Amino acid sequence: MSEQRTEIADLGEFGLIDHLTKNIELQNASTLVGVGDDAAVIDHFGKQTVITTDLLLEGIHFDLMYTPLKHLGYKSVIVNLSDVYAMNATPTQITLSIGVSNRMSLEALEEFYEGVYVACNKYGVDLVGGDTTTSQKGFVISVTAIGEVTPDTFVKRSTAKKGDLICVSGDLGAAYLGLLFLEREKKIFLETPSVQPDLEQQTHVIGRLLKPEARKDIVEFFAEKQVVPTSMIDVSDGLSSEVLHICKQSNLGCVLYEEKIPIAEDSRLAAFKFELDPTLCALSGGEDYELLFTVAQDDYDKIKDNDQISIIGYMADIEESCHIITKGGAKHKLVAQGWNPIQ
Amino acid sequence: MSEQRTEIADLGEFGLIDHLTKNIELQNASTLVGVGDDAAVIDHFGKQTVITTDLLLEGIHFDLMYTPLKHLGYKSVIVNLSDVYAMNATPTQITLSIGVSNRMSLEALEEFYEGVYVACNKYGVDLVGGDTTTSQKGFVISVTAIGEVTPDTFVKRSTAKKGDLICVSGDLGAAYLGLLFLEREKKIFLETPSVQPDLEQQTHVIGRLLKPEARKDIVEFFAEKQVVPTSMIDVSDGLSSEVLHICKQSNLGCVLYEEKIPIAEDSRLAAFKFELDPTLCALSGGEDYELLFTVAQDDYDKIKDNDQISIIGYMADIEESCHIITKGGAKHKLVAQGWNPIQ
Structure with a gap:
């Protein structure tokens, strides 16, 4: 971070917006009007528009003590793009509103925006508007993402069919383990500031927490x-919670296989350091931003060779409820925070 | 307010969303998917999409001590719709994200949503998504509004032409005066809680602050x-600031006439109680949510008989800068916070 400190109040709201948005280059032909008017204008002629929004609050969703601002800006965009991809759509624009306390310098805010712009460029998304305001306490971030989808190819959560294969991209549980490491180091630092953090072995899990990616490649x-999935959702609250959303909204049950749940080797080792079951981290840990989706069995051949997709179970009758078969062969009921032994 | 108090934590996030959104009836054919998936889906075939967003923070934008929650919900929607109308577009959908501290009960949040739904119904807008989260301190509200406009009839701030008439809807300055009354009564109440507030004479100005409307009728x-205005903006920060936005973005100057600025009689009387110049309240007071726009002189006949539209000046060469001619005939330079005597 630069050592310079410019007070945000010296710029005023409009000066601040001009400063932070002056280098925007629009990337989408559909962006007719961007930042700088009452509203942005988007030409979606012949496409359908997808819109999603997330609110991130300091102390709830992020801790500035161990979150670099550039990463935070990047992640604020990614978590929204992930929701657009989860509709089988392509993100095209975002709006970004921030509430900033006077604790934050202009240089700090620039770092945050740098991360925002890196994410926008990487995913081909235009920043088209927002709102900038003072906050009495804490950094407030609200992002809304817009996407396009070819008419009627969007994918909802509620349309899975009995017998469909349940699939997930990438690997799960890493972000949660990254959070545990950072929380532990923070605690040690607060108690004994002279101790140096030891996080070198944990680049995978910490990277997954601080700089997640959205699964554009899967869409x-x-x-x-x-392939049009029969249902899809992104994994932000943990695998269990997301599977249960699809089951509830599709009015079906499911069977998952513990051995099929993709967990990176680094995540397994990290879990063991905390004496945690890696599978429970995947089921209950959040913020993986992988895609969970169902496909018809007929599509099996089309997806089976993609090493970024794991088939982890199938959709069942609602009477069968939602279960996971453990590696030992036991059958447990799936609950939002992992599993419960069957009563 | 109901005397019952239900803790929000008892419902959980998903239970809370279900509870607050269960009665939504979609009003727009373009709304294909609403609340309850990763993103909403909007069919804008043959139309252009307008998007705008606002972030409202407790202690900065509203004071819950004198803001009824139902009004706050209503206003949170209106301030966004106003930006859509300021593009000459029709709002069709909103998303609403909130951060709620445990100080707030479910009943309080229901009141807030009641106001949101009243505004949505009145303006024919669908609530299609959002995010609900815990806040450590203070109530956080982020609204994003989407609108439709017939291709290429949207109106920007930057397209005013020299000689165009500068017009404004309704009357100005009232909301700021309403705020002054409520702040004064709050101060009195905090010092002497037994004193009853005396606001009966101030229903116009207080109403304009607490329950503003967006100028759908003008669009x-x-x-x-x-008539397609040559430029347009909504009046959220005071007339001066908005006129200067249009001048700066259109690369022009302007002349305003003090005597033409519409100020309600109730606002004049209210200003005198605070020994303030009513014109300065109109120029510098915010939150009027009227529309400021320019039209070609050829359109004069089309607008002259609408008693909700006042012609207050004209666009001039940039060399003439931005001026206001006072009732006494003096010429003052317009600045963002009112006017300055010419140097």
Whole structure:
């Protein structure tokens, strides 16, 4: 971070917006009007528009003590793009509103925006508007993402069918383990500031927490292979919670297989350091931003060779409820925070 | 307010969302998917999409001591719709994200949503998504509004032409005066809680602050009369600030006439109670949510008989800068917070 400190109050709201948005280059032909008017204007002729929003509050969603501002800006965009991809759509624009306390310098805010712009560029998204205000306490971030989808190819949570394969991208549980490491180091630091943090072995899990990616590649893969998932959701609250959303909204049950749940080797080792079951971290830990989706069995051949997709179970009758079969062969009822032994 | 108090934590996030959104009836054919998935889906085939967002923070934008929650919900929607109308567009959907501290009961939050739904129904807008989270301190509200506009009839701030008439809807300065009354009564109450507030004479100005309306009627009038303003902005920060935005972005100057600025009689009387100049309240007071726009002189006949529209000046060369001619005939330079004597 630069050592310079410029007070935000010296710029005023409009000066601040001009300063933070002056280098925007619009990337989408559909962006007719961007930042700088009452509203942005988007031309979605012949497409359907997808919109999603997230609110991130300091002390609830992030801790500035161990979250670099650039990463925070990046992640604030990603968590919204992930929701757009989870509709099988392509994100095209975002709006970004922030509430900033006077504790934060202009240089700090620039770092945050740097992360925002890196994410926008990487995912081909235009920042088209927002609101900038003073906050009495804490940093407030609200992002809304807009996306396009070819008419009627969007994918909801409620349309899974009995017998469909349940699939998930990438690997799960890492972000939660990254959080445990950072929380532990923070505690040690607060108690004994002279102790140096020891996080070198944990680049995978900490990276997954601080700089998550949205699974653009998976949605592009669907288009390429002409697969339309029967339902989809992104994994922000943990696998259990998301599977239960699909089951509830599709009015079905499911069976998952513990051995099929993708967990990175680094995550397994990290879990063991905390004496935690890696599977429970995948089921209950949040913020993985992987895609959970169901496909018809007929599409099995189209997805089976993608090493970024794991088939972890199937959709069942609602009477069968939602279960997980453990590696030992036991059958447990799936609950939002992991599993419960069957009564 | 109901005397019952239900803790929000008892419902959980998903229970809370279900509870607050269960009665939504979608009003727009373009709303294909509303609340309850990763993102909403909007069909804007053949239309252009307008998007705008506002962030409202407790202690900065509202004071719960004198702001009824139902009014706050209503106003949170209105301030966004006003930005959509300021593009000459029709609002169709909103998303609403809130951060709620445990100080707030479910009943309080229901009141807030009641106001949100009243505004949505009145303006024909669908609530299609959002995010609900815990806040460590203070109530956080983020609204994003989406609108539709017939291709290329949207109106920007930057397209005023020299000689265009500068017009404003309704009357100005009232909301700021309402705020002064409520702040004064709050101070009196905190010092002497036994004193009853005396606000009966101030229903106009207080109403304008607590329950503003967006000027849907003006945008409908434009469509009916086939007038397309050459530029437009909504008046949220005070007339001066908005006129200067149009001048700066259109690269022009302007001349305003003090005597033409519409100020309600109740606002004049209210200003005198505070020994304030009513014109300065109109120029510098915010939150009027009227529309400020410019029209070509050829359109004068089409707008002159609408008693909700006042012609207050004209656009001039940039060399002439931005001026206001006072009732006494003096010429003052317009600045963001009112006016300055010419140097």
